[in-house]
Amino acid sequence: MERERAHLAASRAALRAMRADAEALDIGDVTANWVNAEVLRGNLARRIAALADLDHAPLFFGRLDYLRHEAGRRFYIGRRHVHDTEGEPMVVDWRAPVSRPFYRATRQDPLNVALRRRFGWTGGELTAYEDERLSDPDAEDRAGALLRREIERPRVGPMRDIVATIQPEQDALVRAAVEGTVCVQGAPGTGKTAVGLHRVAYLLYTHRERLARTGTLVLGPNRSFLHYIEQVLPALGELDVRQSTLHELVADRVPVRGTDTPEAARIKGDARMARVLRRAVRSGVRMPEEPCVVVRGSRRWRVPAYEIEEIVRELLDRDMRYGAAREALPQRIAHAVLVRMERAGEAPDDRVQDAVARNAAVKALVKQVWPVVDPAKLVLRLLSDADFLAVQADGLLTAEEQRAVRWERPPRGVRSARWSAADAVLVDEAADLVARTPSLGHVVLDEAQDLSPMQYRAVGRRCSTGSATVLGDLAQGTTPWATASWEEALGHLGKPDAAVEELTQGFRVPREVIAYASRLLPAIAPGLSPAGSVREAPGSLAVRTAAPGELTGAVVTACRAALEREGSVGLIAAGPRLPELAAALTAAGLTPLEPAEETTAESRLTLVPAALAKGLEYDHVVLDEPAAVVAAEPDARTGLRRLYVCLTRAVSGLTVLHAAPLPAELATERAVRAEAEEVS
Structure with missing residues (x-):
């Protein structure tokens, strides 16, 4: 242990030296101008920031001792590379190829590793280690305790990295080739x-x-x-x-200030809208009715309307973006003029073609045949003009669907429109069709x-x-x-x-909790297999009934009990319940945080709307009234999926409190029995 701590101290000193070297660099003599100087200064600032030694994070978390070919080579695995004054690595970045066996080596396939050592930390101090002798079939391994402790460690504040605990199946995904999705x-x-x-x-x-x-x-x-x-x-x-x-x-592209009905949002998000927009973008293209006459000096060059129509149709058929095709059109007309010049004995070059393309007659014809499209104005017209929408959506959207997406009160312009999130996506699609x-x-x-x-x-x-x-x-x-x-x-x-x-x-959600939530899978995702968990935590699940009118008080009591344990606490509830719960918690001296606020050692309780719970984790979760979570959604299946999300946010313990009956998918005989045991 003393040798490992000595290596830690030496590694920290080496990292400080690396940062000091970066801070001491003088870029004044190596840059030709101020632009280069600013770029280099920015790169250097990022390099210095990346070399910071984080007090709360261990500099290394593992060690590999190789067996053959690398005899005598020992590598400490950490979050970043650290080298000494001679350039020898003291800590190897976890992403380096030599670090890969730390995550992949097994007793069956040791990958040339004699020993894998994991370190335990308290704060920034090295306090423990455990070894796996992968190449010795008779060795008794005592590994696993530190790994489990790190996975299960309570957290306060933002999400931590899992670089010390990446599992083989996760590592295979992390290191997948950049070329593939x-x-x-x-x-x-x-x-x-x-x-x-x-x-x-x-x-x-x-x-x-x-x-x-x-x-x-x-x-x-x-x-x-x-x-x-x-x-x-x-x-x-x-x-x-x-x-x-x-x-x-x-x-x-447009400010989002409005909202859609669920039906309107669903239709606007449908892939058919891409075809509607494609039609709408191209709807302004008109076939020419008059020839284009270009005057150069004493000569007049005439390109007939039928030839220009052929050019326009060819550009449409080539499936080019609208803006690129519009830029190509004057060049194609100019090329037709140059062909006529050559037939007449002239020898025009590229400069002549560019000049013809900028000719006033050509520009006027392009403006008439292939007008400029503003994506926001186009979508505004599509959602405001019933006749225009009917033409572009013919055969794609039903009359009822067209009515659902149209604005009831068309705005006067782009700036005054109350664009929804789905509208902004439509504008983005239209913009990509143009450029x-x-x-x-x-x-x-x-x-x-x-x-x-x-x-x-x-x-x-x-x-x-x-x-x-x-x-x-x-x-x-x-x-x-x-x-x-x-x-x-x-x-x-x-x-x-x-x-x-x-x-x-x-790895994080206890087995009892994930098994309880998985009862919903047959109703919400029948094709998925129930998830398992390596964590067994008896007593991690409690399902309790409160009498009508006493639910809020029971929730406050449950939150107070959860705060007596280590780690973060999340109270998850349906939107309509939030004001009452916030007032009750504040009155009880448990003023909650909002989801965007960072938890601290002094303030660990967060009041989380069910709609925002996805992706978040808390050591202890108190879930208020599951039936209300389901009822807050537009349909039962979506409500049960929302409930599934809320049930799976806990990494140490989950307490479910309800006054209304539980959804039928949860209220099985087993659930009723567990609930009775909790009450007793």
Whole structure:
């Protein structure tokens, strides 16, 4: 232990020296101009920030002693690389190839590893270790306790990285090739979000230059979720990954201030709307009725209307984006003029063609035949003009569906319109039909099961030449347009050949809790297998009945009892119940936090609307009135899926309190018996 602590002290000193060297760099003599200086200064600032020694995080968490070919080589595995003054590694980045056996080696396949050591930490201090002698078949391993302790460790504050506890099946997904898109179907507690974030960190390590040029993006369902995960990548040394919600991604074109009915949102999110928009964008194209006459000097060059029509039809048939085709049209007309010039004995060059393309007659004809399209104005007209919508949606949307998506009171203009989130996606689609959306190198899409086909298309545009990591759970789909199958979703994303992998082994949610929640699966996702869990925690589930009028008081009592334990506490309730619960908690001296607020040692209770619970985790969860959670949704199936989400947010203990009868799917004989035992 003393030798390991000495190595820790030496490694921390080496990291401080690396940071001091970076801070001492003088860029004044190596830059030719101020632009280069600013770029280099920014890169250097990020390098210095990445070399920070985090007091609360261990510098290394494992050690590998290799057997053959690497005889005498010992590697400490940590969150980032640390080397001494001679350049020798003191800590190896967990993403390096030499670190891979730390996650993959087994007694059956030791991968040339003689010993794997895991370290236990309290705060930033090394306090324990345990060994696995993988190459010795007779050795008695005592490993597992530190790993379980790290997985089950209570948490206060944002999500932590799982770099010390990545399991082999997770590691295989994390290290998948950057060229391929991976879809992870993961039950609650299987670590799918952590897999996605660590995959970004791994890809940035192995393809730094490529992804620095093309960019990376993490998309989450809401700001509360992004706040919860925002510290994971910085803790792994990755500071430049953009994190956003899908709504923020597409709302830069129009401000989102309105809402849709569930039916309108469902139709606007349907893939058929892409075809409606395509028709609408091209609806302004008109075939010419008059020839184009170009005057150059004393000569007049005439291109007949039928020839221009042929050019227009060819551009339409080539399936080019509207804006690119519009830019090509004057060049094609100019080329027709140049052909006539050559036939007349002239020798025009490219400069002449460009000049003809800018000729006033050509520009006037292009304006008439292929007018400019403003995406927002086009969607505004589509949702306001019944006749225009009827023409573009003919054979695609029924009359009832057209009425559902039309605005009852058409706005006067783009700025005054109360655009909804679904409208913003339509504008984004129209904009891409006009001009190509730039593609990123890699996109992580979390909670993907809640996206509509049109939203998948919006994400797919952002990774059309890159790859994606799609994360979700079909059982947790809580929107009217929730994903029916990953194959269908990946088709809308533009990645039909993506590999679909399933994680069913849970590590955080106790077995008793996940088994209770899984009773809902036959009703909400009959094709999925119930999730398992490596964690057995007797007494982690309590289902209690309160008398009518006493439910709120029972909830306050349960929250107070949960706060007597270590870790974070989440009180999850349906929206209509929130004001009463907040007032009762405050009156009892237990003023709750909002989901976006960070928990601290002094303030650990968060009041969570059921609609925002997805993706969040708490050590202890108190769930108020399951029937109210179900009733708050537009239909029973969506309500049961929302309930499934709420039941699976606990990583240590779940207390369910109800005055109304439980949903029939939960009120089995076993549940009634467990409830009776809790009451007694």
